[in-house]
Amino acid sequence: MSKSTKISGAVPIALAYGLMLVSIPIFWLLAVKFSGLPPVIMPPPAQVWEVLVTQWSSLWYHTTVTIGGALLGYGVANLFAITLAVLFVYSPWSEHFVTPWMVVIRNVPFVTVASILVVTLGDTLTTKVIVVVLVSFFPLLANLVKGLNSAPPVLLDRMAVMNASRWQVFKRVLWPAAMPYYVAAHEIAFTGSIVGAIVAEWFFSRKGLGFLIVQATTEYRADRLYAVTLIASLLAVGAYLLCRLWERWIFRWKRK
Amino acid sequence: MYVATSGRVVSLSIDNAKTRPEIASVTVSDLAKSYDTSLILDGINFSVAPGEFISVIGPSGCGKTTLLRILAGLEPVSSGGVQVQGRTIREARAEQQIGVAFQQPALIPSLTARQNVQTTLDLCSRESALSPAEMLSEFGLADFIDHYPHQLSGGMQQRVNIAAAMVHQPSLLLLDEPFGALDEMTRSSMCAWLARVLAESGQTTVLVTHSIEEAVTLSDKIIVLAARPGRIAHVIEIKLPRPRQSWADEAFVQEMKRVRAALQSVGETASAV
Numbered sequence: 001m002s003k004s005t006k007i008s009g010a011v012p013i014a015l016a017y018g019l020m021l022v023s024i025p026i027f028w029l030l031a032v033k034f035s036g037l038p039p040v041i042m043p044p045p046a047q048v049w050e051v052l053v054t055q056w057s058s059l060w061y062h063t064t065v066t067i068g069g070a071l072l073g074y075g076v077a078n079l080f081a082i083t084l085a086v087l088f089v090y091s092p093w094s095e096h097f098v099t100p101w102m103v104v105i106r107n108v109p110f111v112t113v114a115s116i117l118v119v120t121l122g123d124t125l126t127t128k129v130i131v132v133v134l135v136s137f138f139p140l141l142a143n144l145v146k147g148l149n150s151a152p153p154v155l156l157d158r159m160a161v162m163n164a165s166r167w168q169v170f171k172r173v174l175w176p177a178a179m180p181y182y183v184a185a186h187e188i189a190f191t192g193s194i195v196g197a198i199v200a201e202w203f204f205s206r207k208g209l210g211f212l213i214v215q216a217t218t219e220y221r222a223d224r225l226y227a228v229t230l231i232a233s234l235l236a237v238g239a240y241l242l243c244r245l246w247e248r249w250i251f252r253w254k255r256k
Numbered sequence: 257m258y259v260a261t262s263g264r265v266v267s268l269s270i271d272n273a274k275t276r277p278e279i280a281s282v283t284v285s286d287l288a289k290s291y292d293t294s295l296i297l298d299g300i301n302f303s304v305a306p307g308e309f310i311s312v313i314g315p316s317g318c319g320k321t322t323l324l325r326i327l328a329g330l331e332p333v334s335s336g337g338v339q340v341q342g343r344t345i346r347e348a349r350a351e352q353q354i355g356v357a358f359q360q361p362a363l364i365p366s367l368t369a370r371q372n373v374q375t376t377l378d379l380c381s382r383e384s385a386l387s388p389a390e391m392l393s394e395f396g397l398a399d400f401i402d403h404y405p406h407q408l409s410g411g412m413q414q415r416v417n418i419a420a421a422m423v424h425q426p427s428l429l430l431l432d433e434p435f436g437a438l439d440e441m442t443r444s445s446m447c448a449w450l451a452r453v454l455a456e457s458g459q460t461t462v463l464v465t466h467s468i469e470e471a472v473t474l475s476d477k478i479i480v481l482a483a484r485p486g487r488i489a490h491v492i493e494i495k496l497p498r499p500r501q502s503w504a505d506e507a508f509v510q511e512m513k514r515v516r517a518a519l520q521s522v523g524e525t526a527s528a529v
Contacts, residue, residue, distance in 0.1 A: 158362035158420075161328050162379040163349050172375060176366055253366050253404050 017237075043223040051227045063231055065208040069125065070197035073132025074190060081137055085144035089174065090166070095145075106138055111203075118204040128200040128208075135196030136189035143185035147178030179250060186243045191236045198232055209235075281306045282327070282428060282460065287336035288485075289322055295485040296322050300336070302479055302488065307458040311471035311478045313515070315523055319486025320464040324432050327462060328356045340428050348427065352380050355426035359433040361417035363405040369416045370401045373423050380424045391419045395453070411442040418450070422459070429454075431463040435470065444502070447473050455498060468515045472508060473500050478515055482522040490518040 025045045032044045039047060052059065088095040105113075113134060117127045151173045159169045201210025209228050216224035287300035297319040304310050312320050325331040327338060329349040340348040348354055355376075356362075363372045373388035386394070392401050395415045405413055414434055422429060434450075435443040447470050454461060454474070465471055471478045475494050482489040494511055501508055 152360075152362070154358050154360045154362040155364065157325075157328070157330055157358065158356065159379070160330055161349060161354055161356045162376065163352055164379050168379060172364065176364060251366075254406070256404055256407060 017241075039222075040220060041222055043226055047223045048226045048230065051223045052230070055224070055227070059212070059227060059231060062208050062212050063235070066194065066197050066201065066210070066232075067235070069128040069200070069208065070132055070193045072125070073129040073197065074136055074193040076129055077133045077137040077140055077189065077193065080133065081140035081144055084141055085148055085178075086170070088145050089148045102138070102141075105134070110134070114200065114203050123204050123206055128197060128205065131200035131203075132193045132196040135199075136193040139189045139192070140182075140185045143181040144178055147181030148174050150181065151177035183243070183247045183250060186246070187240060190239045190243055194232070194235050194239055281341055282462070283339045284327075285337055285339075287323075287326065287338065288334050289319070289326060289331065290334045290485075297326075298485040298487050300486070300488060302491065304460055304462060304477075307460055308476045309454060309461045309463070309474055311463045311465055311475040312481060313465055313468070313471050313478055313519065314481030314486070314489075315483045315519075316466075318481040318483035318522075320481060321432055323481075323486065324356075324430050324462065324464045327428070328354055328430050352382065352424060353427040354430065355421035355424065355428070356430045356432070357414070357418045357421040357434045359436040361405065361413040363413060363416060363420070365405050368402045368404055369397060369408065369412075369419075372405070372416055373420045376420045376423050382424055384423055384425060386423065388419070388423060391423050392416065395419050396449070409442075410438050411446050414438065414446060415449075418453075422457070427460060429459045429461040431461065431465075433465055434463075436466065443467070444469075448499075450474065451499060468512050468519070469502065472496075472511045472515060473502065480515070480518045480522060489522045492518060 028045050032039075032042055035042060084098065088098070114127075114131055117130055121127045121130075155173045155177075156169065159173055164172070197208065198210040198213070201208035202213050203210070205211045209232055212228045213225060216222070216228060282304040284300055284302050287297060288295065289297040300323065302310070312323060314320055322331060326333055327345065329345040338345050340353060343351070343353075345354075363369075364375065367375065369392055370388045373391055377384055377388065384391075389401050392398065392415075395418070397412060397415055397419075400408060400412060403412075405416070408416065418431075418434060421431075435446050438446060447467075451474055461474075463471070463474060472494055478490075478492040478494060479488055480490040480492065481487065492511075492515055496505075496507055496511060503509060
């Protein structure tokens with residue numbers, strides 16, 4: 001593939017995100033102008049910007065709390081997902097025993113699980129981490145199992161003829177085969193972990209972006225609410241773009 | 257082409273093949289294979305002398321690939337046995353004495369041609385005197401060593417595949433329709449290329465193929481299998497001098513006719529190429 005083709009692939013993406021960033025304040029201003037809603041309900045961009053500047057230290061602190069919870073929960077979710085996926089692949093019978101638990105945990109209404117966690121563990125990091133794990137774990141596990149099982153039989157045969165060890169087969173064939181699925185799962189689950197952390201904070205915490213949402217709503221501070229929404233959106237988009245960059249790096253050989 | 261293995265210097269040229277202790281003989285005795293109640297292979301007996309090239313040909317579903325998978329240790333036998341240089345398949349596999357190339361190249365897509373060949377050596381406790389790059393150059397891929405599989409044509413991919421199957425100098429090379437997915441022209445040139453490579457290496461080889469031309473070009477002996485259950489119907493020795501010419505040579509055409517007649521007698525309808 002020529003260099004110009006590679007660049008032309010990245011240009012439309014950058015252009016699309018640039019256009020979105022420019023469009024948001026324009027649509028926002030138009031909405032403020034034509035909706036006739038008062039600033040206390042729909043504040044203009046300038047007012048929100050002022051909140052962002054003047055209250056930055058507080059907003060930054062709560063943002064780091066959210067990021068910390070999301071990252072920790074996401075790390076734990078990945079650890080669990082990788083462990084279980086490997087277990088399922090190497091001992092397929094274990095999947096039969098674990099799946100009923102997965103089905104129950106996955107389908108119990110989220111709010112009841114969160115409530116039980118708050119009652120049991122209180123407003124702690126553990127509670128938040130569990131909520132994030134519940135949100136992001138399942139797409140990771142499902143994609144990893146599918147990916148590990150997608151290894152080409154012909155490569156597995158080649159490894160078997162070479163008397164390769166389980167670890168060698170995993171490292172050289174199974175894991176590379178799972179990568180496209182794992183990367184795709186991150187695009188959903190990594191952004192999901194941030195949403196999960198915010199929802200957990202919204203539900204029970206005294207700190208984090210979710211808490212700020214509750215506070216701003218009860219105090220009728222629409223400007224703070226909008227500021228938090230902007231930060232949360234940037235976090236989610238940032239997480240998504242990080243995943244895409246990682247994907248480009250992992251699959252850089254495909255562009256050769 | 258000279259190769260040092262574990263400190264020894266061993267010639268890969270066919271004249272010196274006898275001095276190469278690793279070249280295997282294969283003995284298949286009373287082999288039977290069944291899945292559930294259906295018998296796939298029955299009463300298979302044959303032997304392959306060191307450095308000999310055997311082709312297995314037969315109608316679809318006659319168990320050719322199953323036989324090759326058994327020789328590779330990928331399928332257990334139901335009864336009978338296979339010995340490679342006096343060892344069981346399990347032992348030969350544990351010593352990494354077998355190399356296999358399938359119809360679909362077994363290449364890791366995220367690795368270059370060189371890295372794919374290197375993978376075989378990484379899995380092996382043996383050393384090879386020929387580096388993957390040298391091996392690929394020998395195989396006519398000097399300019400494509402650092403290319404990824406998706407950057408290579410089907411024929412090139414299959415050369416890398418065969419290089420990866422041979423780089424660790426296995427005693428026994430197994431080829432399962434390696435050119436089956438290629439177009440006719442590429443297939444023909446690949447066949448001539450493989451004949452040259454194997455003439456140099458003196459490698460004991462078993463090839464499963466649908467192509468009479470391929471079998472006659474490459475083989476010392478052709479085993480014709482009959483179907484349901486798979487059993488040996490004919491063993492045809494090909495005594496043409498090497499390198500063998502194809503359609504232009506009357507003797508070659510006669511041998512092809514002989515194999516075709518044998519195949520027709522067991523109900524094969526395959527083409528001559």
